[in-house]
Structure formats: structure tokens, C-alpha cells
Amino acid sequence: MRGELFLPLNPFCTMDISFSQDTIGAIATPPGEGGIGIVRLSGPRAHSICETLFHPRYGSFPLPSHRLHYGWIKDPRTRATVDEVLVSHMAAPRSYTREDMVEINCHSGYAVLQRILELVLNAGARLAEPGEFTRRAFLNGRIDLSQAEAIAEIIGSRCEKGLELAGRHLEGALREKVHRWQDSLLQLEAETEAALDFSDDLHGESLEAAPQQRALLEELLASVEEAVQEGERGRVLREGLTLALVGKPNAGKSSLLNALVGRDRAIVTPFPGTTRDVIEDSFLLSGVQVRILDTAGIRGGPDAIESLGIERTLASLQQADVVLWLLDQSRPLDEQDDLVHQSIGHKAHRILLNKRDLHSRVTPQEVMDRYHPSSPPLPLSTFHPHDLERLRNSLAREFLQTPLEGFESMIVPNLRQKQCLKEAHQALKGAARLMDRKGFGELIIVELEKARKKLDEILGKGEDEDVLDRIFSQFCIGK
Ligand SMILES: Nc1nc2c(ncn2[C@@H]2O[C@H](COP(=O)(O)OP(=O)(O)OP(=O)(O)O)[C@@H](O)[C@H]2O)c(=O)[nH]1
Ligand SMILES: [Mg+2]
Incomplete structure (x- = not known):
């Protein structure tokens, strides 16, 4: 975390100040090739460990705090240059953990990051546990537990609203x-x-x-x-909304999934029984993450593979917040639709009357009379962008309006x-x-x-170690 997120010592914080004796080190950036990778260190020996491998181009040790220093990392044993780097030193207590910290900004590649980490560990640091930097920030009273949780949420956030909420908690x-x-x-x-x-x-x-x-x-x-x-x-602003698409085979579920996520995620064919497994993707609706599950069409007496698929469909149905039930209005309602109706049971659902571009064999009234849904079916065609827009608006109105009411001042x-x-x-x-x-x-x-x-x-005051372990283990190493 950089300077702009640095918070002053909190006079209200009543947590124990327990600065750790050992110095921890870890790669703080995700694995893979990239412009910059960071190895970070925290603890009383951070600065002296840095001194054994960093050769600044200008100036000398001790490095002035809260400055970036240009130079090279060299293997202290062979004197071989490992990488050209920028190193920042943040002296305690004005750092993320409130301990002495050093961050080595090198090039991001698997071997170079591993090599620098190895040199850091050889010089006396211990490999950090997942979330240990943040745990130290918490134990040293810089942040409370709700703020530590907010950091994990910011990292894991995939949508604007969830990010805003986490930012408020931070x-x-x-x-x-x-x-x-x-x-x-x-x-x-x-x-x-x-x-x-x-x-x-x-x-x-x-x-x-x-x-x-x-x-x-x-x-x-x-x-x-x-x-x-x-x-x-x-809850849905924080965790996202889960929708399951169900219906008899060939109703257009996979076509709807592809249309909503904006890419060819699932195979679509004119043959019933194309989708055999649950296919998952996501899209954003009014800044909220929507997880969408496309499922195998439900029908009776299928082959063994298909019936396994249908079992998974039923499990997805249970997981979903809302079920979107697709009917094919170009075919009359039949016992396969009745079977889908039975499978949905009392789960919250909306009925969509798909393929409205084709000659109609089912009217909305027939659907109402046969299944008595709480709201009338929404006619649409997955081929018409305008219909998809209407569906998005109606979903946002129905499922996100209440959660979003008064969002600006919400804590959640x-x-x-x-x-x-x-x-x-x-x-x-x-x-x-x-x-x-x-x-x-x-x-x-x-x-x-x-x-x-x-x-x-x-x-986090008075929370036992198990709770803290559970919370911090959800972080990545290096955070
Ligand atoms: N005319 C018309 N055809 C559509 C529409 N939506 C989907 N289809 C067609 O219907 C057929 C079946 O579509 P899918 O999306 O594979 O249907 P599904 O419900 O996923 O089928 P299964 O995976 O077999 O259960 C394909 O040929 C689609 O092109 C629509 O709105 N209008
Ligand atoms: Mg399908």
C-alpha cells in the first residue's frame, strides 16, 4: 500500500502494540511476466537485509526514508548483478505495517522475483504467511479488523459497487x-x-x-x-447476484448467456441437449457483479450423460438467487415445461418467453393460466439487442433497486x-x-x-486467534 493510503496513528485504537521480532519477506505482485514486480520486507532487519544486496547508484546507507532509490540488486556471494531496481525504504512507524519496510521494485519475471526473494531469505528474512503484512498492520494498531477485511475485499472486488463499499470500510x-x-x-x-x-x-x-x-x-x-x-x-452488492438459466432443451439458454456476457461462451446448436454441464460466466448490471449459470436443458428419460447434467442443473438452481426460466414460444407448452416448473419449485424465478421473432405458439396468458407465476412472462428474442436491454433493465429494477437504495451512505x-x-x-x-x-x-x-x-x-478487539487466522489466511502471500 502506498503513501496516499497511509493513515495517521489512530488515537482511538485500543489494540495491543506488538511489533514483531522477525523480519518477513514475500513477492507482493502476482506471478507472471510484467513491467514491474515487487519483493517486500517488513520487520526490524528490513533495512539491514536490503543493505546486503542493494547497491544504490547515488548516496549510501542508511537510505533516507520515504524516498525511491535507484540501483542494482547483486548476489552478495558472487557479486553478480541480478536486476536494475528502484528500492523504497519506509521507516517505522510510517509504513503499511508500522514496522521498518523495504520494497524492491524489479522487473517482473518468475526467475528474477524468485532470485531476489531467495537472496532476501538467505540474508535472514522469513517467508511471510498469507496476509501477514496486513496482520501486522492490524496487530500494530494501524488498522482495525474491519479495515483489514476491506483490504481483502478491495483486492477481490470485481465490480464498482463492491469496490465503493470496501473503500468506505477502509x-x-x-x-x-x-x-x-x-x-x-x-x-x-x-x-x-x-x-x-x-x-x-x-x-x-x-x-x-x-x-x-x-x-x-x-x-x-x-x-x-x-x-x-x-x-x-x-448482500448482493458485496457478493454479487447469481442467476441460473433453466428451461427445456433448445429453449435458447446458451444463446441468452452468450448475449448477456457479450461473447461466445457456450456452444449453441439447433439440436436439443447441446449443453451437458453447467457453464459459468459473469457480467455487470448497474455496477453490480452478476454471476450467470447456463445449465443443461431439463427433460425426462434422457441418456446417462444428460441425466448427470440435469443433476447439476438442479444443484445450480439451488445456488442461484434468482432463476430465469426460458420458454420457447415457437413450440406449444408441454410436459417438459411442466417438469422444469416442478424442478423450480418455490425458488424465486422470472419467466422469459423466448424466440418472439418466430410464429407464436404460446401466449403470455396461457403461461399465466398454466403456471401462475407472480409476474407476467417477458417476451424476448435473444437475437434482438433491444429485448436484451429491456431484460437488463427489468432485472436491475427488480433485484437491485432495493439493495441500491441510499447506497451513498450505506455501510453494509x-x-x-x-x-x-x-x-x-x-x-x-x-x-x-x-x-x-x-x-x-x-x-x-x-x-x-x-x-x-x-x-x-x-x-477485532478480543477476537480469538482462530478468527484472525481464518480472516488473514484468505489474503495472498505478500499482502
Ligand atoms: N429464432 C430464434 N432462435 C433462437 C433464439 N434464441 C436461440 N435460438 C436458437 O435456438 C437454438 C437452441 O439454442 P441454444 O441457445 O443452444 O438453446 P439451449 O436452451 O441452450 O439448448 P440446450 O443446451 O440443448 O438445452 C439455436 O439454434 C439458437 O440459434 C431466438 O430468440 N430466436
Ligand atoms: Mg445450451
């Missing part, structure tokens, strides 16, 4: 919200404790919660609930964060129930503390 939007909730919780706890002390002075006569405390708790409950709802409503917690929020909400509800009765001050405090602990976990 800036600390969720942390700010959590801190605001915690401030209110602390205030509530302090007031409840003060009321308890006061009731002690009255020789045990307990007091009812003041109306303003109840109102503050209600506000908190509503705000946490809203964030949980956002997590549910905005991920699954882990949402779980913490739900548990915090549960504890707050417990506190509210107790507040409505008289004399439970101490128990109210227990519930409020429970909620505060759950909110802490969102930022």
Missing part, C-alpha cells in the same frame, strides 16, 4: 459508526451506575430508568438494527460483522426489557457490557 466508516454506538453505550452504563449508587444512598430503594436513558437505548437499538438490515439488503457489514451486530442487538434488547422493570440496574449493566464486547469484536 476509510474507517464502520469503525466510526461502532465508536459512536460505543460512546452511547458508555454514557448509558455510566448513568445506570450513577442511578445504582444513588439508590444505595436511598438504602436500597431502586429507581426506574430515566426516560432519556430509555430513549437513548431505543435510538441505539434502531441504529444497530438498521445496520443489520443493510447487511441483508446489500459483511457476514462476520453482521453476526456481531445481531448479538449486540440481542443484548441491547435484553437491557431494554430490564429497563422496563424496576430494580435491575446491575443486570442492565451486564447486558450493555455484553453489547459493547460484541461491537469490539467487529473491530
Whole structure:
């Protein structure tokens, strides 16, 4: 991560400062040939390890921090030149990990990157674990866990909306919200404790919660609930929408897949039973990633290979958020269509009446009468760009309008964060129930503390090693 993403020391961060003793190294760029590859180092020996192999063209060691230095990497044993490079040194604590860091920008090729990494390891660095640079940034208090997760999301992001959400989390939007909730919780706890002390002075006569405390708790409950709802409503913005194309053989499923993704992804022939396996691709819809699954046509009594394909079709059906059921309006409805209808069951689906350019043998009314779908079928032809545009608009309207409502100010917690929020909400509800009765001050405090602990976990405070291992293992080596 470069200077523009550097965040100042965070005065609110309560995590342990635990600078590591060992120095780690890894290739930070993806494998393959390219203009630039980077080997990065972090830890107390980063600078001295660099000194053993880097020969600056200008100046000498110690290298000034936060500058780029031009020179060569040479094998310290043979003095042979390995590559011409630019090296940056970022002295602790103003670095990604808050430790001393060195990044060697060399040419990107498999052998050259491996060679430089080997020299770095020979000089005393240890190969970094996946996500270890970011884990150190977290452990050293530069970022909280929600920001670390945001970094993984930015790297894995394939669509504009998901990227925007992750960017907001990296800036600390969720942390700010959590801190605001915690401030209110602390205030509530302090007031409840003060009321308890006061009731002690009255020789045990307990007091009812003041109306303003109840109102503050209600506000908190509503705000946490809203964030949980956002997590549910905005799930597709984060994870994308999965569509499955199903229908009887030859209905035009593969043609529709090709038309939506804009390339010849699946084989299309006039013969029923062409697609045997599930074919997956993706496209963007209003800035959201849509994963689309083309499946084998469903029909009864097929051969063994085809029935394996149909089994996979049924599995894809289950995975999908929405099923697009293609009917061929140039052929009358038949028992194969009924079989597809049965397979879809109660899954959310839309019916498309394909091949509207041909003579019609099925009317939308017939489809309504036979299958009673929740919305009328959409006639289209996969050959007509205008129809495809209409389909895209209708999908965006139906499945993305709600998730995108108020997008600019949305936080959209991920699954882990949402779980913490739900548990915090549960504890707050417990506190509210107790507040409505008289004399439970101490128990109210227990519930409020429970909620505060759950909110802490969102930022990674108090999370156990297993959770951290799981999160950071999803990163690549070198991040
Ligand atoms: N006239 C017309 N033909 C179409 C249309 N869409 C697809 N087809 C044709 O229908 C035939 C079958 O298309 P596919 O896309 O292979 O159908 P499928 O549903 O994937 O078929 P299976 O893989 O066998 O289940 C091909 O000859 C396509 O060119 C359309 O809108 N109009
Ligand atoms: Mg097909």
C-alpha cells in the first residue's frame, strides 16, 4: 500500500502494540511476466537485509526514508548483478505495517522475483504467511479488523459497487459508526451506575430508568438494527447476484448467456441437449457483479450423460438467487415445461418467453393460466439487442433497486460483522426489557457490557486467534 493510503496513528485504537521480532519477506505482485514486480520486507532487519544486496547508484546507507532509490540488486556471494531496481525504504512507524519496510521494485519475471526473494531469505528474512503484512498492520494498531477485511475485499472486488463499499470500510466508516454506538453505550452504563449508587444512598430503594436513558437505548437499538438490515439488503452488492438459466432443451439458454456476457461462451446448436454441464460466466448490471449459470436443458428419460447434467442443473438452481426460466414460444407448452416448473419449485424465478421473432405458439396468458407465476412472462428474442436491454433493465429494477437504495451512505457489514451486530442487538434488547422493570440496574449493566464486547469484536478487539487466522489466511502471500 502506498503513501496516499497511509493513515495517521489512530488515537482511538485500543489494540495491543506488538511489533514483531522477525523480519518477513514475500513477492507482493502476482506471478507472471510484467513491467514491474515487487519483493517486500517488513520487520526490524528490513533495512539491514536490503543493505546486503542493494547497491544504490547515488548516496549510501542508511537510505533516507520515504524516498525511491535507484540501483542494482547483486548476489552478495558472487557479486553478480541480478536486476536494475528502484528500492523504497519506509521507516517505522510510517509504513503499511508500522514496522521498518523495504520494497524492491524489479522487473517482473518468475526467475528474477524468485532470485531476489531467495537472496532476501538467505540474508535472514522469513517467508511471510498469507496476509501477514496486513496482520501486522492490524496487530500494530494501524488498522482495525474491519479495515483489514476491506483490504481483502478491495483486492477481490470485481465490480464498482463492491469496490465503493470496501473503500468506505477502509476509510474507517464502520469503525466510526461502532465508536459512536460505543460512546452511547458508555454514557448509558455510566448513568445506570450513577442511578445504582444513588439508590444505595436511598438504602436500597431502586429507581426506574430515566426516560432519556430509555430513549437513548431505543435510538441505539434502531441504529444497530438498521445496520443489520443493510447487511441483508446489500448482500448482493458485496457478493454479487447469481442467476441460473433453466428451461427445456433448445429453449435458447446458451444463446441468452452468450448475449448477456457479450461473447461466445457456450456452444449453441439447433439440436436439443447441446449443453451437458453447467457453464459459468459473469457480467455487470448497474455496477453490480452478476454471476450467470447456463445449465443443461431439463427433460425426462434422457441418456446417462444428460441425466448427470440435469443433476447439476438442479444443484445450480439451488445456488442461484434468482432463476430465469426460458420458454420457447415457437413450440406449444408441454410436459417438459411442466417438469422444469416442478424442478423450480418455490425458488424465486422470472419467466422469459423466448424466440418472439418466430410464429407464436404460446401466449403470455396461457403461461399465466398454466403456471401462475407472480409476474407476467417477458417476451424476448435473444437475437434482438433491444429485448436484451429491456431484460437488463427489468432485472436491475427488480433485484437491485432495493439493495441500491441510499447506497451513498450505506455501510453494509459483511457476514462476520453482521453476526456481531445481531448479538449486540440481542443484548441491547435484553437491557431494554430490564429497563422496563424496576430494580435491575446491575443486570442492565451486564447486558450493555455484553453489547459493547460484541461491537469490539467487529473491530477485532478480543477476537480469538482462530478468527484472525481464518480472516488473514484468505489474503495472498505478500499482502
Ligand atoms: N429464432 C430464434 N432462435 C433462437 C433464439 N434464441 C436461440 N435460438 C436458437 O435456438 C437454438 C437452441 O439454442 P441454444 O441457445 O443452444 O438453446 P439451449 O436452451 O441452450 O439448448 P440446450 O443446451 O440443448 O438445452 C439455436 O439454434 C439458437 O440459434 C431466438 O430468440 N430466436
Ligand atoms: Mg445450451
